[in-house]
Amino acid sequence: MTIDKSLRTRKGIVRSRNVLTRAERIEKLAQQDRWTEEDGPFGLAKVRIYKVIVKKKKKKKGDEEGDDAGKGAKGGKKK
Numbered sequence: 001m002t003i004d005k006s007l008r009t010r011k012g013i014v015r016s017r018n019v020l021t022r023a024e025r026i027e028k029l030a031q032q033d034r035w036t037e038e039d040g041p042f043g044l045a046k047v048r049i050y051k052v053i054v055k056k057k058k059k060k061k062g063d064e065e066g067d068d069a070g071k072g073a074k075g076g077k078k079k
Contacts, residue, residue, distance in 0.1 A: 017049070018049060020047060020049065022041055022044070025047050026041065026044065028047045029044065029045060029047060
């Protein structure tokens, strides 16, 4: 059965997945030296998936002072 064109996503899954395929788990375990080719593909150890969170950039002090100076030149708030 196929998926309708309107339901397909163009980029695939963008969000992080919480389940890896067997091949992905073997690759991760091999990188961590927790799996060798002598071990079978069944009964693999659990692999932790870390979610990547992108933090916003902090403003520099020079930028903040420039913003404050611009507000003062306009007159600021009236009480």
